[in-house]
Amino acid sequence: MGSTTTPSNAAEYANTKAEAATIEETETNTNCSASTFASKSEELPLGKAVRQYSKFCLYLAGLLSVVLLFGYDLSIVGVITSVPAFQKDYGVPDTTEAPEEDKWILPGIWVSLLSAMPSVGMALGAALGGILQDRMGRRRCLQIGSSIIVFSVLIIFLSNKPPSKDGKRGMLLAGKMIQGFAVAIMKITTLTYISENVPVALKGMAMALFPAITLLGQLTGALVVFACEGIDNQNAYLIALASQWALSIAPFVMSFLLPESPPYLIAKGDIAGARNSLTRLLAPKNDVDIALQKLRHANDTEADTTEHISYMDCFNSANRRRSFIIIYANFLPQLFGLPLLSSVSYFLQQVGMKPSTSILFLIGGILCGLAANVGSSWTLSNIGRRKLTVTTLLIAAALWSGMGISGFWHNDSITPWSTAAIAVCIIVVCGLGCWPASYAIMSETSALRLRAKSQAIGGMAAYTSTIVANFVLPFFYNPDYLNLKAKTGFVHGVLSLIAAFGMWILVPEMKGRSIIETDQMFDEKVPARMSTKWKPRVSDVRMANV
Structure with missing residues (x-):
């Protein structure tokens, strides 16, 4: 028997179809809106993007106070070794010079320890920070780190009190x-927060600001040390050491003003809290509901492979390649020579330059590097990561080799100046390319749910490689060891070539790609050399550009 349809059933059937059509139309409109929002946000020029996301940019500026503190502390404790009063209180007479010169140096082993061992603390801080971020949240990690900083500066400030030189050096080292340890917790948390929340249109600028603000901190620290360097007593370095407390205030205050990271809240199931944070970060110029929808979609997509987040998840079959790329990106600064460039004032003194002149060259190099990093906002926004990084690494390799060659014809009136000039050129070249690009690569590669753990692994890799670099390098140029002077440039010439090859073979192009597009590219195992021409599936573009 055939079925019959009564008028009542027909009306219900029509209403049901109408409701289904309405729901389908609503979902289509929502997806189109999300796609349109994503497309427009990606295509925004930098100036318009800053205005569109003005509230986020204000929080970004506040967060970068952590990076400023990192650069400042790095400079103060690094450049302070070039101050004669510090060298006299913590060092030994330089037996390679005539006695009447009254020149003091730090023993080579202590130069290595003071350069390398802080990175041990940083590696531990990065490891703990990766765990604490997912358990306690991003804000609480910033609060913990900024509180420990105050205590650490006190120890450094009082390190000249022990009676013996080894006691002073040991307390300074501790x-x-x-x-x-504290700075690493704060920096890893800052990088995680920015990388998981920054709009696509601002990615290049945000990542370029990391090395730029680091250099600004180093410049400020170098200027403080230079201003105090002429004082003929312990105040020459104590004033500089105490000044670290002043820059610790802003990160501590920011840790209370900052809204908790929306991806973290979504992962914890606090959707209302995530929406509130997004409102504080994006409203009223941007649609908070669409942004929330995209973040939830990305979180749900990745949850299938990372249900219980741990460090081991970063090395499972789905994420292993990503983790190795993040580790490589964190090796880049050490490979192109950033540790040596950061302590270039002490290095130039070993090549034959006067202390006051070497600090001036450090300041000049930082200014040039800062200008280059500002310019990298354009290079990162307009040039692919692969092309930019490989090109600048090859140029850096040539410059380092040139420095090494100049060391074969050492002349006290020429070699120190040529070495300093080449060092400045290297920081400009790398500041325009591979240095800021390394931050972009490490922030774009990881899965969203694993971002805290991935950044921690990257941080541990960076600090471990810094330990090796800072411990080994002084043995090449310190007078009481190999005393290679400018020929030390050959070391980083070779390492820069290795880094360029690694970039070409390992890292796919991720410029302008959203979290979902990047996920798809890694899921499809696209080779690095073919990634520039790779296009995402149309169905995934709807939710792109988180």
């Missing part, structure tokens, strides 16, 4: 390690 303070630097605790300081490194």
Whole structure:
């Protein structure tokens, strides 16, 4: 028998179809709106993007106070070794010079320890920070780190009190390690927060600001040390050390003003809290509901492979390649020579330059590097990561080799100046390319749910490689060891070539890609050399550009 349809059933059937059509139309409109919002946000020029996301940019500026503190502390405790009063209180007479010169140096082993061991604290801080971020949240980690900083500076400030030179150096070393531990927690948290929340249109600028603000902190620290360097007593370095407390205030205040990270709240199931944070970060110029929808979609997509988040998840079959790329990106600064460039004032003194002149060159190099990092906002926004990084690494390799060659014809009136000039050129080249690009690569590669753990692994890799670099390098140029002077440039010439090859073979192009597009590219195992021409599936573009 055939079925019959009564008028009542027909009306219900029509209403049901109408409701289904309405729901389908609503979902289509929502997806189109999200796609349109994403497309427009990606295509915004930098100036318009800053205005569109003005509230986020204000929070970004506040968060970068952590990076400023990192650069400042790095400079103060690094450049302070070039101050004669510090060298006299913590060092030994330089037996390679005539006695009437009254020149003091730090023993080579202590130069290595004071340069390398703070990175041990940083590695531990990065490891703990990766765990605490997912358990306690981003804000609480910033509060913990900024509180420990105050205690560490006190230890460093009082390190000249022990009667013996080894006691002074040991106390200084302990303070630097605790300081490194705290700074690492704060920096890893800052990088995680920015990388998981920054709009696509602002990615290049935000990542370029990390090395730029680091250099600004180093410049400020170098200027403070230079201003105090002429004082003929312990105040020459104590004033500089105490000034670290002043820059610790802003990160502590910011940790209370900052809204908790929306992706963290979504992962914890606090959707209302995430919406509130997004409102504080994006409203009223941007649609908070669409932004929330995209974040939830990205979180739900990744939850299938990372249900219980741990460090081991970063090395499972789905994420292993990503983790190795993040580790490589964190090796880049050490490979192109940032540790040596950061302590270039002491290095130039070993090549034959006067202390006051070497600090002036450090300041000049920082200014040039800062200008280059500002310019990298354009290079990162307009040039692919692969092309930019490989090109600048090859140029850096040539410059380092040139420095090494100049060391074969050492002349006290020429070599120190040529070495300084080449060092400045290297920081400009790398500041325009591979240095800020390394931050972009490490922030774009990881899965959203694993971002805190991935950044922590990257941080541990960076600090471990810094330990090796800072411990080994002084043995190449310190007078009481190999005393290679400018020929030390050959070391980083070779390492820069290795880094360029690694970039070409390992890292796919991720410029302008959203979290979902990046997920798809890694899921499809697209080779790095073919990634520039790779296009995402149309169905995934709807939710792109988180």
